[in-house]
Amino acid sequence: SQQGEEDPQALSIQEGENATMNCSYKTSINNLQWYRQNSGRGLVHLILIRSNEREKHSGRLRVTLDTSKKSSSLLITASRAADTASYFCATRGAQKLVFGQGTRLTINP
């Protein structure tokens, strides 16, 4: 089964709004990563947050990590059409990187 599970599975918002997606995982982690995938393409690494960090920023991205709840959230502020993509969280389990099913984000003009 997947280590990370994203929620919601799909999200549609207007351009300029903020988008929040969540990830839950099952076992202890050293770090959690978020990746973006444009339709049918490879994944792009967005941000990594370590288990001893609670919040991290990168441009319009803000990631939080709550290890007690085994959950993370990715916030994209002031969304743009170019943010339309699928977003995946990834954690390491049993010596391999495990991805969730992803959140499909659509930004409407």
Next chain:
Amino acid sequence: KAGVTQTPRYLIKTRGQQVTLSCSPISGHRSVSWYQQTPGQGLQFLFEYFSETQRNKGNFPGRFSGRQFSNSRSEMNVSTLELGDSALYLCASSYGLRDWTPEQFFGPGTRLTVL
């Protein structure tokens, strides 16, 4: 620096055939991982190579195999293709093993269609 390249980008095969996919990692990267992505199963880890040795393997049948060359380039092979092997196959590279350098850089993928 050039990114991860994968060839071919698109491939159509028939059941029973075999296929070889190629991946060239970012220069200096020694670790290469392969993933299969399908709408139903999502992203599934296939295997990871480091310094020409397979370090980790996912839960795939023996029809799926791979190798890494001394220049870190990697190939994966799927024999006796089945319809369910239709997927986007993604290659990712990193400088070291994922314990040390967790960020992975992905190629654009090879879209395999099995008819």
